Amino acid sequence: MTTSPRKVAFVTAGAGAGIGSAIVRELASQEYDVVITDAHERRCHELAQTLQDTYDREFLAIPLDVTDFDGVKDAVDQVVAWRGGVDALVNSAGWTKLQPLIEMERETWLRTIDVDLNGTFNCLRHVLPVMITRGGGSVVNISSIAAWETSTEHGVAYSAAKAGVTALTRVAAAEVGEHGIRVNAIAPGLIYNDFLLKVYPEEFFEGYAERRSRVGRVGKPEDVAALTSFLLSDRAGYITGETYGISGGVLPHG
Numbered sequence: 001m002t003t004s005p006r007k008v009a010f011v012t013a014g015a016g017a018g019i020g021s022a023i024v025r026e027l028a029s030q031e032y033d034v035v036i037t038d039a040h041e042r043r044c045h046e047l048a049q050t051l052q053d054t055y056d057r058e059f060l061a062i063p064l065d066v067t068d069f070d071g072v073k074d075a076v077d078q079v080v081a082w083r084g085g086v087d088a089l090v091n092s093a094g095w096t097k098l099q100p101l102i103e104m105e106r107e108t109w110l111r112t113i114d115v116d117l118n119g120t121f122n123c124l125r126h127v128l129p130v131m132i133t134r135g136g137g138s139v140v141n142i143s144s145i146a147a148w149e150t151s152t153e154h155g156v157a158y159s160a161a162k163a164g165v166t167a168l169t170r171v172a173a174a175e176v177g178e179h180g181i182r183v184n185a186i187a188p189g190l191i192y193n194d195f196l197l198k199v200y201p202e203e204f205f206e207g208y209a210e211r212r213s214r215v216g217r218v219g220k221p222e223d224v225a226a227l228t229s230f231l232l233s234d235r236a237g238y239i240t241g242e243t244y245g246i247s248g249g250v251l252p253h254g
């Protein structure tokens with residue numbers, strides 16, 4: 001183990017084109033020792049190498065599917081061996097496939113719950129005891145405004161899974177608050193990246209910035225990364241158990 005004065009952040013699904021990798025980059029710029037985990041092995045290593053070249057210090061890449069309970073435990077053990085513990089956890093892994101309820105394949109339902117909800121549980125289950133040993137920490141779970149919406153555009157499985165993430169956040173915060181650990185969630189609206197074109201129909205994006213957003217644009221992964229960084233920091237020391245919407249006014253909540 002190498003000791004480091006920096007805080008250690010563990011980010012899931014951190015090597016894609018969207019929110020996860022923006023959070024990794026933001027935390028790297030904030031001097032965290034970042035552990036980049038992602039189901040995509042090559043991109044995971046490539047991002048760690050890019051950050052190493054940029055900041056001239058080590059970043060740990062761990063290929064990881066969050067649905068693998070034992071795999072998550074192994075990953076957390078690797079991080080403890082690397083830097084002695086975890087100070088910040090970001091559960092960003094999510095998956096969805098749009099199907100109406102009455103046509104939904106059982107596989108779609110199970111996979112969505114497995115990645116979005118069980119994956120978040122798996123990481124909390126293995127990281128929180130490490131944070132307790134360390135004497136504190138902070139968690140951000142990425143939920144979605146789909147948890148609050150009444151529209152059909154995200155599908156029941158995704159909405160139910162993300163609502164589960166919000167409830168999990170609230171109760172986890174109550175359970176571990178006495179250990180100096182805060183647990184919050186973020187519920188983004190549309191945060192554009194090109195991969196979304198494969199998931200949502202074209203109509204979903206048409207006029208979104210002009211008609212639905214109240215700030216004249218769609219969201220950027222960096223918008224969510226900035227809020228994540230704040231919630232993880234000591235400046236958010238009085239905030240726990242909350243889910244913060246970030247949707248450009250599409251679905252204000254509270």
Ligand SMILES: NC(=O)c1ccc[n+]([C@@H]2O[C@H](COP(=O)([O-])OP(=O)(O)OC[C@H]3O[C@@H](n4cnc5c(N)ncnc54)[C@H](O)[C@@H]3O)[C@@H](O)[C@H]2O)c1
Pocket residue numbers: 012013014015016017018019020021037038039040043064065066067091092093094095115119142143144145187188189190191192193196221
């Ligand atoms: N993009 C949006 O509009 C939006 C809106 C609300 C919520 N969210 C949530 O934000 C998070 C990030 O979404 P994004 O769209 O920015 O994509 P992203 O690019 O951050 O995530 C894609 C990455 O997730 C990885 N991944 C997929 N399944 C995985 C698994 N089982 N284990 C580990 N890694 C896995 C992929 O390999 C890929 O690298 C998700 O939880 C998503 O549900 C996104």
